[in-house]
Amino acid sequence: xxxxxxxxxxxxxxxxxxxxxxxxxxxxxxxxxxxxxxxxxxxxxxxxxxxxxxxxxxxxxxxxxxxxxxxxxxxxxxxxxxxxxxxxxxxxxxxxxxxxxxxxxxxxxxxxxxxxxxxxxxxxxxxxxxxxxxxxxxxxxxxxxxxxxxxxxxxxxxxxxxxxxxxxxxxxxxxxxxxxxxxxxxxxxxxxxxxxxxxxxxxxxxxxxxxxxxxxxxxxxxxxxxxxxxxxxxxxxxxxxxxxxxxxxxxxxxxxxxxxxxxxxxxxxxxxxxxxxxxxxxxxxxxxxxxxxxxxxxxxxxxxxxxxxxxxxxxxxxxxxxxxxxxxxxxxxxxxxxxxxxxxxxxxxxxxxxxxxxxxxxxxxxxxxxxxxxxxxxxxxxxxxxxxxxxxxxxxxxxxxxxxxxxxxxxxxxxxxx
Amino acid sequence: xxxxxxxxxxxxxxxxxxxxxxxxxxxxxxxxxxxxxxxxxxxxxxxxxxxxxxxxxxxxxxxxxxxxxxxxxxxxxxxxxxxxxxxxxxxxxxxxxxxxxxxxxxxxxxxxxxxxxxxxxxxxxxxxxxxxxxxxxxxxxxxxxxxxxxxxxxxxxxxxxxxxxxxxxxxxxxxxxxxxxxxxxxxxxxxxxxxxxxxxxxxxxxxxxxxxxxxxxxxxxxxxxxxxxxxxxxxxxxxxxxxxxxxxxxxxxxxxxxxxxxxxxxxxxxxxxxxxxxxxxxxxxxxxxxxxxxxxxxxxxxxxxxxxxxxxxxxxxxxxxxxxxxxxxxxxxxxxxxxxxxxxxxxxxxxxxxxxxxxxxxxxxxxxxxxxxxxxxxxxxxxxxxxxxxxxxxxxxxxxxxxxxxxxxxxxxxxxxxxxxxxxxxxxxxxxxxxxxxxxxxxxxxxxxxxxxxxxxxxxxxxxxxxxxxxxxxxxxxxx
Numbered sequence: 001x002x003x004x005x006x007x008x009x010x011x012x013x014x015x016x017x018x019x020x021x022x023x024x025x026x027x028x029x030x031x032x033x034x035x036x037x038x039x040x041x042x043x044x045x046x047x048x049x050x051x052x053x054x055x056x057x058x059x060x061x062x063x064x065x066x067x068x069x070x071x072x073x074x075x076x077x078x079x080x081x082x083x084x085x086x087x088x089x090x091x092x093x094x095x096x097x098x099x100x101x102x103x104x105x106x107x108x109x110x111x112x113x114x115x116x117x118x119x120x121x122x123x124x125x126x127x128x129x130x131x132x133x134x135x136x137x138x139x140x141x142x143x144x145x146x147x148x149x150x151x152x153x154x155x156x157x158x159x160x161x162x163x164x165x166x167x168x169x170x171x172x173x174x175x176x177x178x179x180x181x182x183x184x185x186x187x188x189x190x191x192x193x194x195x196x197x198x199x200x201x202x203x204x205x206x207x208x209x210x211x212x213x214x215x216x217x218x219x220x221x222x223x224x225x226x227x228x229x230x231x232x233x234x235x236x237x238x239x240x241x242x243x244x245x246x247x248x249x250x251x252x253x254x255x256x257x258x259x260x261x262x263x264x265x266x267x268x269x270x271x272x273x274x275x276x277x278x279x280x281x282x283x284x285x286x287x288x289x290x291x292x293x294x295x296x297x298x299x300x301x302x303x304x305x306x307x308x309x310x311x312x313x314x315x316x317x318x319x320x321x322x323x324x325x326x327x328x329x330x331x332x333x334x335x336x337x338x339x340x341x342x343x344x345x346x347x348x349x350x351x352x353x354x355x356x357x358x359x360x361x362x363x364x365x366x367x368x369x370x371x372x373x374x375x376x377x378x379x380x381x382x383x384x385x386x387x388x389x390x391x392x393x394x395x396x397x398x399x400x401x402x403x404x405x406x407x408x409x410x411x412x413x414x415x416x417x418x
Numbered sequence: 419x420x421x422x423x424x425x426x427x428x429x430x431x432x433x434x435x436x437x438x439x440x441x442x443x444x445x446x447x448x449x450x451x452x453x454x455x456x457x458x459x460x461x462x463x464x465x466x467x468x469x470x471x472x473x474x475x476x477x478x479x480x481x482x483x484x485x486x487x488x489x490x491x492x493x494x495x496x497x498x499x500x501x502x503x504x505x506x507x508x509x510x511x512x513x514x515x516x517x518x519x520x521x522x523x524x525x526x527x528x529x530x531x532x533x534x535x536x537x538x539x540x541x542x543x544x545x546x547x548x549x550x551x552x553x554x555x556x557x558x559x560x561x562x563x564x565x566x567x568x569x570x571x572x573x574x575x576x577x578x579x580x581x582x583x584x585x586x587x588x589x590x591x592x593x594x595x596x597x598x599x600x601x602x603x604x605x606x607x608x609x610x611x612x613x614x615x616x617x618x619x620x621x622x623x624x625x626x627x628x629x630x631x632x633x634x635x636x637x638x639x640x641x642x643x644x645x646x647x648x649x650x651x652x653x654x655x656x657x658x659x660x661x662x663x664x665x666x667x668x669x670x671x672x673x674x675x676x677x678x679x680x681x682x683x684x685x686x687x688x689x690x691x692x693x694x695x696x697x698x699x700x701x702x703x704x705x706x707x708x709x710x711x712x713x714x715x716x717x718x719x720x721x722x723x724x725x726x727x728x729x730x731x732x733x734x735x736x737x738x739x740x741x742x743x744x745x746x747x748x749x750x751x752x753x754x755x756x757x758x759x760x761x762x763x764x765x766x767x768x769x770x771x772x773x774x775x776x777x778x779x780x781x782x783x784x785x786x787x788x789x790x791x792x793x794x795x796x797x798x799x800x801x802x803x804x805x806x807x808x809x810x811x812x813x814x815x816x817x818x819x820x821x822x823x824x825x826x827x828x829x830x831x832x833x834x835x836x837x838x839x840x841x842x843x844x845x846x847x848x849x850x851x852x853x854x855x856x857x858x859x860x861x862x863x864x865x866x867x868x869x870x871x872x873x874x875x876x877x878x879x880x881x882x883x884x885x886x887x888x889x890x891x892x893x894x895x896x897x898x
Contacts, residue, residue, distance in 0.1 A: 034818070084818040095802070099816035099827070102809035103802055121858035123646070123723030126703075130696040131725060133883035133890050137860045144864060144891060150879055151892040175895050214699055220887030236699070260822075 001106045003078075004320050005029045006094050008085050008261070009114035011040020012302050013293020013309040015068035017112045020313025022075050026320050030078040030106065032085055032096050038072065039065030040116055041139070042302065044146045047167055049194070053303035064302060080104075088265040092288050109323075110316040113262055113276065113284070113291040114309065117298055119164070120254040129215035134222030138164040138252040145175060153248025157225050158182040159213045161189035161196070163300070163391075165252025170199035172250075179205050180246055183227055185212040185234055188365045190254075190391045192300060212236065213249060222247055255298045265289065272342040273297045279331065280345050280356045281315025282308065288323065290316050297344045297359065300393045304359070330408045337372075337415025339363055341390065348398070350406040356398045362388045362416055370417040375402055376410050388416060421445045421584075422781070423773075424603060424612035426591055426626055428455035430567055431754050432618035433574040434493075434766035437789065439616075439773060440581035442781035447612070448575060448583055449605065451590035451622075453885025454845045455575045455838060456568035458620040459758070461848070462644070462695060462727025464671055464684060465567050466658055468757040469506060469559030471526030471534065478737040480529045483757040486764035487561055493763045494565060497573035498793035500676040506562030506658040507542060509712060510555040515662045519557045522663075526559070533560035548654045548713050562658060566676050567759050568848045572838065577791040579837035581784070586610070587841070588885065591619070594629035601630070601748070614747045614777065616769060621692040621730045623738075623752035632744040635752050636733060639692035642684025643701040643726040645709075648856050651720045652678040659712045670708040672716050677851065682709040682716060689728065697726045722856050729755035737761070739768060746776050794832060794850075798824040819869070820862040822855025830866065834873045841874060843867060844884040867891070 004026050007014045010033030018029050037043065042050070045061030052058055055067070072079065080098065087095040094106040119137035134153060142164065144152040154177050158165045161184040169179045182200060187210050189196055200207050208227070214236050215226040229240035257275045259267075267284045268277045275296035276284040282292050292312035293305045319326055329349040336343055343360045358373070366388040373380045373396040380402055388394060396414055423439060425432050428450035436448040450457065467490050473479035494501035510516045519536060526534050535558040542556035543549050579585055589607035594615070596602070603610040619626040624635040652674055661669035673681045685701040706718040718724075732738060732753035742748040749772055751765060758765075797805065797815060808828075809816040815828035833840045833849035840846040843853065846866050853859030853866060867890055871878040879891040 034821070082817065084821065086818075086824065097805070097809065097816050097818065099809070099813035102813075102816055103806045118857045119860050121722065121856075121860055123721055123858050126699065126718065127724075128697045128699045128702055130694070133888040136863070140860050140863055145895060148864065148878065148891075149895050151895055152890070154892060215696075217696075219694070220885075221889065258821075 001104065003028045003030045003106055004109045005112065005316055006106055006108040007031045007112045007114055008094070009033065009040065009116060009293070009295070010035070010038040010079065011114060011116050011293065012042055012065060012068060012305050013116070013295070014112065014114035015072055016306045016309035017114055017290070017292050017313040017316070018077050019068065019071055019075070020310040021317045022077055024314055024317030026317045030080060031072070032083045032094070033079065033081050034084045036082050038069040038079065044143050045167070046146050047171065050302050053301060054306050085261060088261055088289070110288040110290065110319050112312050112316055113289065113295050114293045115258045115261065115295045117255040117257045117294040119251070120256055122251060125253060127213060127216065129217055129226070130219060132216065132218045132220055132222045134218070134248045135216060136248070136250060138168040138250045141250050142168055142171065145171060151175060151177065153177060153250070155246045156180065156248045156250060157213065157244055157246045158250045158252060160184065160252035160254070161191050161207060162252040162254065163191040163195050165250065166191045166195040166199040168250055168252070169205050170203055173203050173205065180244055181205065182207045183211040183213060184209050185230055186210070188389060192391055193389070214241065216249060222249055225249055255294065257295045257298065259295060262291070262295070270342065270346055273344060275344070277346045278344065279329070280311070280348050280352055281318065282312035282345070283315050283319070283326065287326065288319055297342070300391065304393060332406060332408065332410045332412055334358055335411060335413040336360070337413045339366065339416030339418070340414050343414055348403065348412060350403055350408070350410065352403060353400060355400050356403060357395050358398065358414060359393055359395045360414055361390055361393055363390060365389045366416055366418055371396060372415050372417055373398065374413050375406065419447070419608060419610045421447045421610065421612045423614040423616065424449060424601070424610055425616040425618055427458070427618035427620050427623070428571070428575055428585065429458050429460040429618060429620050430456065430571045430574070430759055430762045431751050431765050432616070433571045433578065434762050435616055435618060435751065435769045436578035436583050437574045438766040438770040440578040440583045441783050441787040441789070443784045444781040446578070446583045447586055447610065448578060449586040449589040449607070449610065451588065451606070453587050453842055453882070454840070455585070456571035456848065457884070459727055459729055459755070460571050461568045462725050463567055463642070463729070463759060464673060464756070465564055465675055465681065466506070466671070466673060466759065467501070467563035467565055468760045469526065469534065469562040470529050470531045470757070470760070471522045471557070471559065472663060473529065473757065475525065475528040478739055479757060479761070482737065482761035482764040482768065484530050485767070486761035487563070489763035489767070490563060490565060490760065494570065496790045497570065497577060498791055499565065499570045499573045501563055501565045502676050503561070503563040504657055504674060506559045506660060507546065508557040508660045508662060509542065509549065509553045510662055511552055512554055516555040518662050519555055522557050531559065531561065534558065546655050546657060546659070548715055549659065550712060550714055564658065564673060564676050565759070572849055573791050575838040576836055577789065580791065581787055585838045591626055591629065596630070596745070614749070614773065616749045616751060618751040620754070621728050623730065623750065627742060627750055627752065630742065630744050630748055632742040632748070632750070634743060635738055635750065637753060638731045639689045639728040640731040640755070641687045641689045641695070641726050641728050643697045643705055643724065644681055644683030645702070645705055645718050645721045645724045647680040647682065647716065647720040648722050649678045651680045651716065654680055654713055654715055661708070661712060670705065670712070672709050672713045677854070679722070680716060682706070682718070684727070688731070692728055695726045695728060697724055701726070722858060731755055737765070739765065740772060741776055749773065749776065795829050797826045797829060819865050820852035820855060822857050823851040825850050825852040827869065830869050831873060834870065842882045842884050842888070843870065843890065846870065
């Protein structure tokens, strides 16, 4: 089998990337999706709040996904569902499998990685105690309640105030469960402010900051957890332990881009984002391979996933038309300054003829701070922000006029001034 | 239920004994108080096949360890269980420990351990470049290996079942009486009558022995906590790295597993409750700190899970194997702590011998006895051609359920349908590794629940993690 473009993953990222590539004139495109339908994790996100930026409408997850799935269906983009990619070789040959066609080999000119992310499990935490049933990630719980129609718990403690944790606090409350509290080890929430207001405050669910779960209790089913305050180094403070009775502990303690395929293909990974190192077109360091969506960086809003995926789709189309053009790229790294955790893209091809938007997250909460973009020591932009928080993605733009003047020795940096 | 022989406890000893005794033309059952085999000490230990230099010469531990290690490779081959002769190193920090290595070496010679070598710090770092700079010497043991203890147990129990042994789950022995020369076991799965009983009840073997008035065994639970690191860390060392042993055990180790992860642990704490396998922050911290002393790059930050297991400690420090003084038809296999896994094949061999004596060879050996077990399908280890052929035969092998470990639906169905099949989520996990990877079942957990529900023909909310009371789901959110 031969395709111009193989898109791995049929969530919002994969669909948008494929659609953009189609629009740009790529002929043979296939989306390989491991689930039985397009849409990815959006299918289980039945709450609203999707699309406010992109569609200027408040959609549910499945509605947002459906808009793209419908567009895909209207094109000649091939979709293979229930299909798992197991290998990408040096020449961009993709091996996939499913229970209809068996093992599938696809020769691809370009590949877009759009596999999304997974949740950090309990084992990644320093949590002691027993290992009963009733300890699960918030996303797994969300699938049980929204897709399968079963209650995964009745008396619930949520650890981690990431968005999924907050959403599930409200969801479980609406389904009749008692959500006792959300604990957050950091002194601030990792979720969107609007979710704290709409999911916790509106339902009187307490959020305990600088608090973590240090142990689980119960042999067969969870019977309770011990929570404790933590110090500034995030170590539990002796004497602050408290027992909380519950039958379920939901974890919303971080998302990890699913880059096993990427790593196996020999593509460099950014230590902080845990996604591939990419340029402004979301091209990875491997020729013809692009990445977008949560497999590249964990996004706060799906709207930004869509925008990023358009870039990757456009990039892949450009590559398919003229792979040689990519050989002439001149890259300049983007550097994180004070207060900035990471920047995507990690490098910019200065031969681009467009403005380049840099997405980043700050390391801590700032109030009335300034975001400063510098190129070669000169301030390109200096914007005041009322609030900056690690839970929300920020961006700054380098105008093309500035990029035009850059050389391979140039430096791009973004920093926060408190 | 009436049997000639009943084996109490389906850990690695009990299951390998069941396999050995299943060659006789008699009725045999293997019972366990839990929902599956390998649920006690067997599922949570260091997974090491020790060379055998630790134990005091002349003890059962010494003899059976060396013999068991000798037998392990062949046993694993017959049962199609992964075994790796990855060698081990005991490392020393400073002069006193260097001296200790010499003692271990001498003891190894006395125990009949072949292929040992004393190395300098530099020599050992040549072999294992990620070892600490502080290490001053090491004892290399080339016969040491690694094996997955629960997979070995599952395979042994399956082999026994293929030879006619019944496996009875959730059968906790509450009392034993003797009636007309037969043992009558009062269990939570009903009454079981047997002429011979093998007591391989792990940490509870003392209680089981006391049911027939044998109070000679006293077992204390000793808990060990571990971390499992992600496969990305699995190559930090290729050999099992022990620190010098102390009175608490063989010291903290850093060991690769046959599945490619890295294991750190164990601690050693006496506990009152022999079934409570919890961990404490203190113990987990100790494991993290002490293992970093051997291999500085081994970090609990890469942990995918932590757990603890309880070892059966006896005061005199040796295995207790043999007919009870109260009744010779009651054979104790107790106090099987480290090196119990290494010794297990030899323990089975010894118990077979004891049984033959006690039963005066009255049971003939079956002509059709088969000591092997067919290899289960392991999709992730196949070549593309093999995979193609397999999926063509059965399309269920074309559907990947566990992404992290590349486990297909076909393999999960096999695990459920085998004789000693998985009946819960953890049972599936131990048989085929679905949920054993870096996401720890975050994605595949609900699919495994679905498959179990379908295969076992029970509603999804009756599917459990590891048996009674460990249900994963409550009621439906809405009435139908």
